[in-house]
Amino acid sequence: xxxxxxxxxxxxxxxxxxxxxxxxxxxxxxxxxxxxxxxxxxxxxxxxxxxxxxxxxxxxxxxxxxxxxxxxxxxxxxxxxxxxxxxxxxxxxxxxxxxxxxxxxxxxxxxxxxxxxxxxxxxxxxxxxxxxxxxxxxxxxxxxxxxxxxxxxxxxxxxxxxxxxxxxxxxxxxxxxxxxxxxxxxxxxxxxxxxxxxxxxxxxxxxxxxxxxxxxxxxxxxxxxxxxxxxxxxxxxxxxxxxxxxxxxxxxxxxxxxxxxxxxxxxxxxxxxxxxxxxxxxxxxxxxxxxxxxxxxxxxxxxxxxxxxxxxxxxxxxxxxxxxxxxxxxxxxxxxxxxxxxxxxxxxxxxxxxxxxxxxxxxxxxxxxxxxxxxxxxxxxxxxxxxxxxxxxxxxxxxxxxxxxxxxxxxxxxxxxxxxxxxxxxxxxxxxxxxxxxxxxxxxxxxxxxxxxxxxxxxxxxxxxxxxxxxxxxxxxxxxxxxxxxxxxxxxxxxxxxxxxxxxxxxxxxxxxxxxxxxxxxxxxxxxxxxxxxxxxxxxxxxxxxxxxxxxxxxxxxxxxx
Ligand SMILES: Cc1cc2nc3c(=O)[nH]c(=O)nc-3n(C[C@H](O)[C@H](O)[C@H](O)COP(=O)(O)OP(=O)(O)OC[C@H]3O[C@@H](n4cnc5c(N)ncnc54)[C@H](O)[C@@H]3O)c2cc1C
Numbered sequence: 001x002x003x004x005x006x007x008x009x010x011x012x013x014x015x016x017x018x019x020x021x022x023x024x025x026x027x028x029x030x031x032x033x034x035x036x037x038x039x040x041x042x043x044x045x046x047x048x049x050x051x052x053x054x055x056x057x058x059x060x061x062x063x064x065x066x067x068x069x070x071x072x073x074x075x076x077x078x079x080x081x082x083x084x085x086x087x088x089x090x091x092x093x094x095x096x097x098x099x100x101x102x103x104x105x106x107x108x109x110x111x112x113x114x115x116x117x118x119x120x121x122x123x124x125x126x127x128x129x130x131x132x133x134x135x136x137x138x139x140x141x142x143x144x145x146x147x148x149x150x151x152x153x154x155x156x157x158x159x160x161x162x163x164x165x166x167x168x169x170x171x172x173x174x175x176x177x178x179x180x181x182x183x184x185x186x187x188x189x190x191x192x193x194x195x196x197x198x199x200x201x202x203x204x205x206x207x208x209x210x211x212x213x214x215x216x217x218x219x220x221x222x223x224x225x226x227x228x229x230x231x232x233x234x235x236x237x238x239x240x241x242x243x244x245x246x247x248x249x250x251x252x253x254x255x256x257x258x259x260x261x262x263x264x265x266x267x268x269x270x271x272x273x274x275x276x277x278x279x280x281x282x283x284x285x286x287x288x289x290x291x292x293x294x295x296x297x298x299x300x301x302x303x304x305x306x307x308x309x310x311x312x313x314x315x316x317x318x319x320x321x322x323x324x325x326x327x328x329x330x331x332x333x334x335x336x337x338x339x340x341x342x343x344x345x346x347x348x349x350x351x352x353x354x355x356x357x358x359x360x361x362x363x364x365x366x367x368x369x370x371x372x373x374x375x376x377x378x379x380x381x382x383x384x385x386x387x388x389x390x391x392x393x394x395x396x397x398x399x400x401x402x403x404x405x406x407x408x409x410x411x412x413x414x415x416x417x418x419x420x421x422x423x424x425x426x427x428x429x430x431x432x433x434x435x436x437x438x439x440x441x442x443x444x445x446x447x448x449x450x451x452x453x454x455x456x457x458x459x460x461x462x463x464x465x466x467x468x469x470x471x472x473x474x475x476x477x478x479x480x481x482x483x484x485x486x487x488x489x490x491x492x493x494x495x496x497x498x499x500x501x502x503x504x505x506x507x508x509x510x511x512x513x514x515x516x517x518x519x520x521x522x523x524x525x526x527x528x529x530x531x532x533x534x535x536x537x538x539x540x541x542x543x544x545x546x547x548x549x550x551x552x553x554x555x556x557x558x559x560x561x562x
Contacts, residue, residue, distance in 0.1 A: 003033035005158035006548050007148045009136040009469070011040035012047020013112055013528050014515040015164035016068060017537045019129070020119055021545035024070075024078045027124035029549065034127040037156050039136045039148060045116035046109030048167050053106045053182065056211040058399060060204050062251050063087045064099025065530040066108065068115050070538045078122045079115065085531055086111050100251030102399045108528070132156075138472035139163075139511065146510050151468075160548045162512040163500075169466040170458055176427060176434065177452040181209040184453075187216030191451055197233040198425075198436055198447070199455035202244045203393065206455030207402040210235060214409060221405060226412040235415045236447055237455075238436065241389075242320060242421025244332055245397030246339045249353040252346030259297035259358045261365065263289040268368035280369050282379035282387070287312075290362055298355035315356060316390040322440045325418045332417045333410055336403055343400045360395045363524050367536070371522045372496055373482055384491075384520055418445050425452070459519060462492070470517070477503040478511060482521045491520020497547060498540050512547070514540045 006022065008015050019038065026034045038044065043051065049059075059066070066086035069079050083089075089111050090097045097103050123129055138149040139161050148156040172179035178186075186209060191197060197213065199206050215221075218229030263286070271280070280286065288305045294315065295308035303311070318335065321327040342350040347357060369375070375383060397403075409415040420440045428435045428448065437446035462474050462481045473479040480503040482493040492513055493501040500511045515537070519525045522536075529535035545551065 001031060001033050003035065004160070004548060004550070005035040005037075006160045006162065007037045007039060007146065007156050007158040008162045008164065009039050009139075009148065010047075010163065010165035010515075011038050011044045011116070011131075012164065012166045012515075013045075013049075013068060014047075014166060014537055014541075015040065015162070016045050016112055016116060016119075017070075017529065017541035018162050018164060018514065018544055019116075020068070020070070020077065020079065021074070021538075021541040022549065023119060023123060023127055023129075024076055025545050025549050025551050026127050027078060028076065029551070030124070030126050032126060032549065034549070035158070036127065036129045037148075037158065038129065038131045039134055039150060039156065040131070041133065041135050043109075043113055044131055045112035045114075047112070048182075049105045049109035049112065050182075051106045051109045051113065053104070053109070054187065054212065054216065055104045055106070056216055057105045057182065057208050058102045058402075059105050059108055060102065060248070060396070060399060061528060061530070062099060063090060063097045063101045063103050064251070065532065066111075066528055067531045068112060068529065070529075070542070071531065071534070073534050074538050074542055078119060078124075082122065083115055083118050089114075099253075102401070135468070136165075137468045138476070139469075139478065140476065141478075144510075149472075160510045160512065162514065162544055162548075163469075163517065164514050165467065165469065166516050167457065168470070170454060171464050171466055173454070174427065174452075177454060179454045181205060181212070181453055181455065186212035186453075191233050193231045193233065195233045195450035196236060196447060197451045197453060198236045198238065198434065198449040199453045200239060200425075201455030202237060202239050203456055204245075204398050205457050206237060207398045207406070209453050209455050210237075210406070210409065210415060211402070214405075214414060219414075221408055224408065226405070226408040226414065228412060228414060232414050233451070234413075235409070236419070236436070236449070237415055237417045238419040238423045239456075240422060241317075241393070242328070242419070242423075242440075243318065243393060244336050244339075244417075245393045245403075246356065246395070247343040247397050247400040247403040249343050249350060249357070250346045250400060252348045254346060254348040257347035257354060258361060259293065259354045261293050261358065261362055262296075263293055263362060263365050265364040265368055268365040272368055272374065279376040280374055280379075281376045282370070282383045284379075286366070286369055287387075290358065290366075293362065294355045294358045297358050298351050300351070311355075315352070316387075316394055320420075322420055324441050324443055325420070325438060325445045328420045328441070329417050333407065336407055340400060340403050340407070343403070356395050359391045367523045372494070373521070388523070418447075459516070473500075474503075478508065479503075479513070492517045494518045494521050498544050512544045514544060 064087045135151040140147045146161045170179040178184045217231040291308040291312040294312045295303045321331040342352045419438045422439045425436050434449040434452045438444045479492045479500050481491045494513050495507045498512045499507040500513045529537045
């Protein structure tokens with residue numbers, strides 16, 4: 001009887017997708033004996049969506065979209081018809097959420113964990129799954145085998161290893177700051193009322209931190225105002241760009257309102273094919289095409305490329321007053337107010353939101369040109385360090401309720417945004433605190449901070465991360481960054497089969513990498529699959545499962561809309 005052995009390291013949503021695909025495909029080959037060892041730290045399935053997280057930490061994807069059950073393109077599935085998508089699952093549990101609701105992340109963690117249990121119950125007779133709650137610290141080659149070394153010194157020998165370790169514990173830039181706001185217990189932590197807390201970031205993580213420091217400390221929102229409990233600190237919000245995030249539009253159920261893309265996945269694949277191995281310059285070749293789609297969605301007509309690019313620049317990097325602290329603060333409030341107004345109009349009512357949505361919907365087209373080193377080095381660096389973060393800020397921003405709360409907190413004097421772009425942070429050893437000062441105003445402002453919080457979720461780099469496993473793989477030459485100068489991404493080099501490329505440039509037949517680690521080598525891995533189209537996590541999981549099982553069924557093409 002033929003046999004195959006696979007180790008999966010990391011069982012968050014991505015690892016779970018791989019496990020589901022392997023078991024579902026293996027069920028089709030009863031003559032094949034499949035031995036799977038899963039090594040994961042913590043509760044299987046949940047990943048960053050811990051079931052013990054505060055209810056104030058919300059998903060930023062609406063409940064009606066999420067699923068871990070692969071769609072029609074990925075049949076057969078052991079779960080199809082036996083386990084529900086996330087929204088019906090919530091309803092089955094008696095949680096009356098609507099399709100457009102942003103529910104606590106811990107519920108999604110519970111969904112993933114239950115899905116894992118159902119998967120084991122339906123495990124085909126030819127498969128065996130062993131779960132080990134441990135940390136993998138190295139993967140070494142021994143002849144044709146891969147040896148996974150665990151913290152407890154156990155060694156797992158298998159033919160294939162799939163690494164899906166997702167988000168690592170954030171790297172603290174200094175001992176004197178709180179890098180992981182999700183484990184910091186901000187609601188009960190000893191942060192005195194009225195002390196000054198600086199939060200770096202305007203996005204989702206910053207909003208989670210603010211929720212803990214305000215509602216988490218007893219404050220309430222009533223009739224459009226925030227009623228403080230008296231336990232809140234003074235919160236100063238700032239970021240490098242100085243630009244607030246835009247809220248997601250309300251879900252108005254208007255699928256037909258999705259903007260039309262001329263630069264769609266098909267067009268991108270044609271361009272990729274025409275260019276063969278030659279790198280594409282994102283700034284000069286792709287940005288203008290995206291800008292034309294953005295302008296078309298906004299104005300409902302074609303405009304010359306230069307005008308389209310000016311329009312897109314204005315949306316992504318809007319100008320805010322930098323005259324003085326007061327004017328900048330007022331501009332932030334005005335921006336958030338105006339954006340919320342647009343968000344409430346939904347895609348059906350807001351041309352601006354439709355225009356920004358182009359950038360969400362163009363992700364597959366962008367992937368088709370960007371992935372696997374598709375861009376010139378300088379434009380690649382620009383893409384990941386500037387453009388991708390601009391997309392996140394403008395198209396994947398906080399829930400609209402959170403932005404509304406931000407305005408109320410500013411009104412109540414609990415949160416302020418006095419610093420403008422490019423503020424300078426310095427540790428003041430004598431005072432033993434951080435000081436942050438503005439750098440763009442004629443009359444600078446400066447604040448001593450009692451606490452500094454990292455209000456963004458950072459991407460680890462290969463030289464700066466908290467994973468022993470990553471360090472060991474780099475040391476052993478088993479992985480390397482596709483571009484060493486990337487600031488914002490680990491960018492572990494993988495090929496189009498999700499195989500890790502060694503520091504010698506060789507794709508390793510038996511070492512697969514999927515998810516966050518490959519961000520930079522592939523684009524946009526920070527998400528859970530949705531019910532729409534062929535989500536990349538399923539595509540990659542299917543590809544990996546097919547390879548390890550020698551399953552010759554054709555792998556569906558990458559992405560076809562989320
Ligand atoms: C705070 C936060 C909120 C988010 N919210 C959303 C959202 O609302 N919607 C959305 O679509 N996406 C969201 N994301 C994006 C996120 O990428 C996905 O939701 C998803 O969790 C990614 O799954 P993953 O399996 O790749 O990684 P993770 O969820 O990080 O899971 C990785 C797993 O690997 C384990 N692990 C790590 N290292 C080792 C090791 N060496 N040995 C053994 N096990 C290891 C971890 O313990 C964990 O269980 C969020 C991300 C963050 C950080």
